[in-house]
Amino acid sequence: MIIKNNSTGPYRIEADQVCVDYNGTVALYDASLKVKPGSICGLVGMNGAGKSTFFKALMGFVRPSRGKIKINGVPVSKAQGDQAVAYVPQSEGIDCSFPVSVWDVVMMGLYGSMNFLRIPRESDRRAVWHALERVDLIDLRKRPIGTLSGGQRKRTFLARAIAQRASVLLLDEPFSGVDVPTEKLMSELFLQFRQEGRTILISTHDLSHVRDFCDLVVLINKTVLAYGETSEVFTSENLNMTFGGLPPDPLFGSTSLDKDNFSNE
Amino acid sequence: MSNFFISIDPLSFLADPLSHEFMRRALMVSALVGAVCGLLSCYMTLKGWALMGDAVSHAVMPGVVVAYALGLPFSIGAFVFGVGSVALIGFVKQKSRIKEDTVIGLVFTGFFALGLVLVSKIKSNIDLMHILFGSPLGTSQSDVNQTLIISFIVVMILLVFGKDLMLYCFDPTHARSIGINTGLLHYLLLSVLSLTAVVGLQTVGIILVVAMLITPGATAYLLTDRFDRMTILAVLSSVISSILGVYISYWSDIETGGSIVLVQTFIFLIAFLFAPRYGILKNQSKIS
Known part of the structure; x- marks a missing residue:
């Protein structure tokens, strides 16, 4: 599997003292982070802690008022052009009745590398086919996305990121509304991605999945509170800071908000 | 007139109007406008821009009047006011706490009122009724040329x-x-909308565009x-509605714009009832 821009710079993501504010309201300050190729990194924080702002900054949607972000050693706008960053949306953020098929959606991952009329080449079709095979959706490729289950839809957007050959994947709450087979397939895919040198950033407030899937964790509350190996960072003290003093579960570091996610433990 | 459908044989129903120059022109312009509007309508409905379409089509009114007064092609005036109204909507929304649909309604009625006032004040040979309700049967050769040029650009x-644009509508x-x-892409789609509103108002008028x-x-x-x-189905239904609407309007002497839109609405109703997967009758038979 070829990934674009595999070897430029030692880090996939470099954020250096990034500040973002919206009309004077600070959403993120002094956020610094370095993530190497082949990492699965959980981005954990409450709603409004700046997770989505951080994602937007990584995708170049908001300009940091201070600090620098580099993807694969180049500025974000350049990385966009290199098709290096793929965003896998939450299912709720997508109009599921839009008249497109699974195949069409995955093909959208390749628009950026096509000519301006977006006419697919033979290699593009092969890339889509291959990506659909990896997420086990090849039989459903002609189905309108409206007829898919939540898990199948999630896999469709993962296939789009694969087809794009992105080296950095940004996943927004990937485990919400996902069935067991999809979760199993996703965990296998993530391990493959890691081996291929892709870096995955998972934004979530679901701590049990972070523990299962992520090598690294970033705890975020308006800034990067802690960053490192999951086992070291997941202390009750850190989580207490992250979730603003809500009492963490003594065993698993869950907050009272997240009890439902621990039913399987 | 009450039984004209019976008294006219189908061939003369189709052929008779074609002997008139104004009818040939009306049919051609209406079909072309139908095709362009039909194509654009796919993006409008998927993007959820119905209200925006209504706003822009009303907001071009003062532009049309000013362009006439200055002797410019009215597409230029319409374009400036169409895009201008949207820029204003965006500005007011950003700078105030008022919700978007309120801002849209507020801005486009303001522009439309300005257009009405200008029509009554500026001495010109614009017929207000033609702008409001369209007049495909009164299309001049220069109107045809302008429609051709704008349609070409839009298509x-x-x-x-x-x-x-499809990707932008689906997953920006x-x-x-x-x-x-x-x-x-956002402003491109808005520009196309403004231009299309101009060609559309010729056949069905500002109110129905x-x-x-x-x-x-x-x-x-x-x-x-x-x-x-x-896109193919939308263009097809739109062109058929336009042509059929003009014919019905000719034979039964009814208002053309209204006739075209009524045919469109009728086709929609048929789809609403009988569409293979999404028609309501289909859904009911599934339940029972």
Whole structure:
């Protein structure tokens, strides 16, 4: 599997003292982070802690008022052009009745590398086919996305990121509304991605999945509170800071908000 | 007149009007406008821009009047006011706490009122009724030329940027993250909307042009799950409505714009009832 821009710079993501504010309201300050190729990194924080702002900054949607972000050693706008960053949306953020098929959606991952009329080449079709095979959706490729289950839809957007050959994947709450087979397939895919040198950033407030899937964790509350190996960072003290003093579960570091996610433990 | 459908044989129903120059022109312009509006209507309905279409089509009114007064092609005036109104909507929304649909309603009625006042004040030979309700049977050769030019521009833009616009409607976040300039696409779609509103108002008038911009798309959306088929079906239903509407208007001496839009609405109703997958009758038979 070829990934674009595999070897430029030692880090996939470099954020250096990034500040973002919206009309004077600070959403993120002094956020610094370095993530190497082949990492699965959980981005954990409450709603409004700046997770989505951080994602937007990584995708170049908001300009940091201070600090620098580099993807694969180049500025974000350049990385966009290199098709290096793929965003896998939450299912709720997508109009599921839009008249497109699974195949069409995955093909959208390749628009950026096509000519301006977006006419697919033979290699593009092969890339889509291959990506659909990896997420086990090849039989459903002609189905309108409206007829898919939540898990199948999630896999469709993962296939789009694969087809794009992105080296950095940004996943927004990937485990919400996902069935067991999809979760199993996703965990296998993530391990493959890691081996291929892709870096995955998972934004979530679901701590049990972070523990299962992520090598690294970033705890975020308006800034990067802690960053490192999951086992070291997941202390009750850190989580207490992250979730603003809500009492963490003594065993698993869950907050009272997240009890439902621990039913399987 | 009450039984004209029976008294006229189908051949003369179709052929007789074609002996008149004004009817040939009206049919050609209406079919062309139908095709352009039908194509654009797919993007309008999928983007959820029905209200925006209504706003822009009303807001072009003062532009048309000013352009007439200055002796410019009215497409230029319409374009400036159409895009201007949207820029104003965006500005007011950003700078105040008022919700978007309120701002849209507020701005477009303001522009429309300005247009009405200008028509009554500026000495010109504009017939207010023609702007409000369209007059395809009174189309001049210069109108035809202008419609041809604008239609060509709009169709070219929609063909060249079609895939990008579709992606922009579907998933703007992804479009941006792969380096596509979504701001440009946004204003491109608005510009196309303003231009199309101008050609549309010639056949059905300002008040009904929004029907041309959403009904064919809505009808096609009920019939298919594929975007390419949706565009074809929308164009087809829109062109058929325009031609049939003009014919009915000729034979029964009814208002042309209203006639075209009524045919469109009728086709929509048929799709609404009988569409293979999404028609309501289909749904009921599933339940019982």
